[in-house]
Amino acid sequence: MPLLSDGQRQVRPDPAPEPGRTARHRERRRRGTAAHRGGLRLARARAGTGGAVVKVAEAVGRALHAAGVEQVFGVVGSGNFHLTNAMVAAGARFVAARHEGGAATMADAYARVSGTVAAVSVHQGPGLTNALTGITEAAKSRTPLVVLAAEVTRPTSNFYVDQDALGAAVGAVPLRITSAEDAVEQACTAVRRALHERRTVLLNLPLEVQASDAPDGALAQAAAPPPRPAVEPAAAEVAALTRLLEQSRRPVFVAGRGSRSPAARDALEALAERCGALLATSAVARGLFHGNPWSLDVSGGFASPLAAELIGGADLIVGWGCALNMWTMRHGALIGADATVAQVDDDPSALGAHRELQLGVTGDVERTARHVLAAFGGTRQGLRTPDIAEAVATRVRWRDLPYEDTSTRDRIDPRTLSIALDDILPAERVIGVDSGNFMGHPSMFLSVPDQDGFCFTQAYQSIGLGLATAIGAALARPDRLPVAALGDG
Secondary structure: OOOOOOOOOOOOOOOOOOOHHHHHHHHHHHHOOHHHHHHHHHHHHHOOOOOOOOEHHHHHHHHHHHOOOOEEEEOOOOOOHHHHHHHHHHOOEEEEOOOHHHHHHHHHHHHHHHOOOEEEEEOOOHHHHHOHHHHHHHHHOOOOEEEEEEEOOOOOOOOOOOHHHHHHHOOOEEEEOOOOOOHHHHHHHHHHHHHHOOOEEEEEEEHHHHOOEOOOOHHHHOOOOOOOOOOOOOHHHHHHHHHHHHHOOOEEEEEOHHHOOHHHHHHHHHHHHHHOOEEEEOHHHOOOOOOOOOEEEEOOOOOOHHHHHHHHOOOEEEEEOOOOOOOOOHHHOOOOOOOEEEEEEOOHHHOOOOOOOOEEEEOOHHHHHHHHHHHOOOOOOOOOOHHHHHHHHHHOOHHHOOOOOOOOOOOOOHHHHHHHHHHHOOOOEEEEEOOOOOOHHHHHHOOOOOOOOEEOOOOOOOOOOHHHHHHHHHHHOOOOEEEEEOOOO
């Protein structure tokens, strides 16, 4: 669906595939005269300022863009056409999908890699149900995403379904546009909650409300929410974590989704250097410590034998913005019998959700690490010995370990293939991995340049999300080569 310039960008089928005269005739009819096009632009300019009447669908679309939503994916139907068209006219980029499930996963991946709130626009009823697997993955991953779903409210309609219940069932936050008077405020609230609470929000838009007139000046209150405030840790908790690190001889940091920023990475690397800690990540934060000589890469199922040995031998494991769930800790096998476990997260409900802790710290990862660094006395060698340095340099990567190549004339060993691809592909890449028996090979053997180089939509472990994941990530990082790692399940 092409985007036309000069305020004419609208969600329309591309006329190019249409044969001969029909395509030309339809394109001329769409373009109209120069005077007509100018009139359209003038009417849009007056909208919401006492001029042309603005419908709620258009007001909400414009408000969402004003609130910071610049990327929308979806499948357009009668119920979400005007809303999506208004977003595009306001300046948002729309990417059409063949199926709503793909649109939801593209939006999820785009939001993760770009660090912004993205949107997915769907038709009432089946448009939403088609998108549910992708929405579930986003909700479980706490992706800041707004799902814009048209809605019928009459139970006798063939499109009717309890959309609130569907959203809540998969972990999304259900909200609704309830009136013309409150529509703009409610749209901006959806974006704010997605951003500040790191949640996937389902914004239902009843058809009859969409079609009503928005009040004059309604868009004046549309604005982007302020940045998500960082949570300051309590001084007592900072002191307790500092004591644990000062007492530890074998500390390991495991960074997760809450550490995926350059600022958090720098703070953690500085603290780890002071206390002699080794660095690892969960799968979703893979690449965060790329290039650091004390990085063990991924903790969990993808960990190399050396990484698993060193993590399992730690006397203190600190999860930084990391759930320390069964996958990251191999069902607890990577936690030594005498190890102390601490967790830092700005969401208090996440602390201890997956395992027993000796210390939980409620706070932003970067700020907590900086506070502990300032309070930490002296410097510890910890696990940063010459022997461990040599081992990490030579044995922490899977590709550096010897293996029996089982390739034949007809088939290639997936390890051999993955190593060859790692050598051939440019270093600046972004990898999207599907789910299935094959997934370990690209996840373990393909290197990534940083935390934005690996998009792992596996919280729900649904097969079939890999291609849409790679497309969404590629749109967020057009400067990098997208790599879609897909298998047979």
